Amino acid sequence: MLEKKLVTLDEFVLEKQSEFPFASGDLTRLLSDISLAAKIVNREVNKAGLVDIIGTTGHNNIQGEVVKKLDVFANEQFIHALTVGGYCCGIASEETDEYIALDSPHARDAQYIVCIDPLDGSSNIDVNVSIGTIFSILRRKSLTGPCTLEDFLQKGCEQVAAGYVIYGSSTMMVYTTGKGVNGFTLDPSIGEFCLSHPKIQMPETGKTYSVNQGYFQKFEEGLKQFIMWCQEIDDDSNRPYSLRYIGSMVADIHRNLITGGIFIYPATYEHPNGKLRMLYECNPLSFIVEQAGGRATNGHQKILELQPVELHQRTPIFMGSKLMMDHVESFLNDYASVSNK
Numbered sequence: 283m284l285e286k287k288l289v290t291l292d293e294f295v296l297e298k299q300s301e302f303p304f305a306s307g308d309l310t311r312l313l314s315d316i317s318l319a320a321k322i323v324n325r326e327v328n329k330a331g332l333v334d335i336i337g338t339t340g341h342n343n344i345q346g347e348v349v350k351k352l353d354v355f356a357n358e359q360f361i362h363a364l365t366v367g368g369y370c371c372g373i374a375s376e377e378t379d380e381y382i383a384l385d386s387p388h389a390r391d392a393q394y395i396v397c398i399d400p401l402d403g404s405s406n407i408d409v410n411v412s413i414g415t416i417f418s419i420l421r422r423k424s425l426t427g428p429c430t431l432e433d434f435l436q437k438g439c440e441q442v443a444a445g446y447v448i449y450g451s452s453t454m455m456v457y458t459t460g461k462g463v464n465g466f467t468l469d470p471s472i473g474e475f476c477l478s479h480p481k482i483q484m485p486e487t488g489k490t491y492s493v494n495q496g497y498f499q500k501f502e503e504g505l506k507q508f509i510m511w512c513q514e515i516d517d518d519s520n521r522p523y524s525l526r527y528i529g530s531m532v533a534d535i536h537r538n539l540i541t542g543g544i545f546i547y548p549a550t551y552e553h554p555n556g557k558l559r560m561l562y563e564c565n566p567l568s569f570i571v572e573q574a575g576g577r578a579t580n581g582h583q584k585i586l587e588l589q590p591v592e593l594h595q596r597t598p599i600f601m602g603s604k605l606m607m608d609h610v611e612s613f614l615n616d617y618a619s620v621s622n623k
């Protein structure tokens with residue numbers, strides 16, 4: 283029996299390009315540049331323990347987080363691929379304090395900018411837990427010449443495309459251009475991402491909640507009540523739910539995308555904007571979750587409607603299956619007036 287035809291990422295993106303009127307092919311090439319860099323990063327991630335690339339660089343990034351050698355390597359690979367490719371005019375990376383304006387003749391007139399977290403969850407590298415790359419693609423607002431800060435400070439609903447790569451038991455690339463979510467698994471024997479998860483739909487409910495329960499005492503009352511509700515014994519609603527928290531956002535979101543669930547990284551009284559960044563973590567993953575039928579808010583407003591005001595801005599985030607999102611939001615609203623100090 284003939285095996286099902288393998289559809290590579292490049293073939294799929296090219297085929298879908300026809301769904302976009304006036305498509306110039308630049309977005310297709312941009313996604314191809316990103317997938318190439320992801321394959322190179324994957325190669326190093328898979329042997330990180332064997333070469334002198336794990337461990338730290340001895341300095342901290344703008345987030346004040348210890349920078350791992352693999353962080354630097356991944357950042358270099360994506361910036362190089364996007365620079366050489368010439369299909370974007372600017373890059374905002376978690377690993378670089380300021381945005382990078384690409385000024386080659388081709389890049390200067392390119393219509394897209396990219397926001398990227400080259401290697402998210404890097405604290406897990408040394409303990410061999412899944413990590414990921416997250417990217418967001420926007421159309422520049424400036425007309426030509428060097429990109430500007432305003433090109434990056436756009437609402438998440440303006441994204442043209444968004445995706446992530448998860449370096450896990452297998453390496454997958456999952457992306458959307460606003461017409462559904464599709465997943466591609468890297469076949470190392472041919473070096474291609476192949477369509478493995480077409481038209482991903484997030485189950486409208488789940489049995490998993492993902493939150494760092496260690497911060498429980500710092501949460502607002504409504505979130506505390508929601509978490510205790512998740513832990514109640516109630517067969518009719520499949521509770522208690524399971525707590526699954528990997529500490530790598532891409533891995534937690536990917537699991538919840540497939541099996542259903544809710545991921546929460548909330549504000550605390552110490553960090554009123556939470557920890558996760560809007561431009562290259564929350565916006566792209568919210569775009570994907572919404573395209574797969576889920577929801578994403580900061581507890582009160584849609585993430586994709588928030589107006590960013592700075593490059594590395596953080597936001598509290600609640601994202602997941604829509605019925606679980608309804609539940610957590612009802613608790614947040616019911617206890618909104620209760621102080622969490």
Ligand code: P6P
Pocket residue numbers: 402403404405494529530531532557558
């Ligand atoms: P905490 C990894 O450092 C990260 O940015 C996300 O991938 C992850 O969800 C979160 O931070 C974990 O943060 O405070 O629970 O260790």
